[in-house]
Amino acid sequence: MTPRVADYVALLKRFDDAIAASDNVLGLLWGKIGYAGLLIATSLTNDTMADVLGDRRWQPLLGRIGAEIMRAARADAVTPIGVDGFDAEGFGRADNTKIAASCDAMADHYRHSAKTRSGIWRDLAVRKRKTEVPALLGPVIEAGRRRGVATPTVARLSQMITEMEGGRRGFSQENLAELSRA
Numbered sequence: 001m002t003p004r005v006a007d008y009v010a011l012l013k014r015f016d017d018a019i020a021a022s023d024n025v026l027g028l029l030w031g032k033i034g035y036a037g038l039l040i041a042t043s044l045t046n047d048t049m050a051d052v053l054g055d056r057r058w059q060p061l062l063g064r065i066g067a068e069i070m071r072a073a074r075a076d077a078v079t080p081i082g083v084d085g086f087d088a089e090g091f092g093r094a095d096n097t098k099i100a101a102s103c104d105a106m107a108d109h110y111r112h113s114a115k116t117r118s119g120i121w122r123d124l125a126v127r128k129r130k131t132e133v134p135a136l137l138g139p140v141i142e143a144g145r146r147r148g149v150a151t152p153t154v155a156r157l158s159q160m161i162t163e164m165e166g167g168r169r170g171f172s173q174e175n176l177a178e179l180s181r182a
Helices: 003-013 025-042 049-053 059-075 088-092 096-111 119-125 133-147 152-165 173-181
Strands: none
Touching: 025 049, 025 059, 025 088, 025 096, 025 119, 025 133, 025 152, 049 059, 049 096, 059 088, 059 096, 059 133, 059 152, 059 173, 088 096, 119 152, 133 152, 152 173
């Protein structure tokens, strides 16, 4: 943390009081990847992000996705930081109470947002193009592989999105059910 960073934070706080600086940039990035993992899972259906995140049926699955990502981060010597309602510690510890609270908070946020579906969903459903999922989840899977941390749910999620990109899988809640069984 330098005086220059403090000056920038002070300037940006004029526009958004939530602005903060961190000396754990990798932790923030891993936290954002954890959050993104949940939003990627919502892209398997035509349901809104709020509907999937807030649905108790899917929260154990979302918990597994977040937990795998947080364990891969820790194994890669990174302390993940929660972002935008994503409780990195709760997911990392597989604390079902904290996971449910985190999912509910994110669902509530999206219930009041103009953005009802993820960018991944828009890439698949509207733009009909490949997504950035391999670039987001590939490093998680690789970090897990390198460090001996299993990421089967994240790997299957990435594969399912690839199948959707290729037109071999449609949008359905059954995708979430299948991923839950994986």
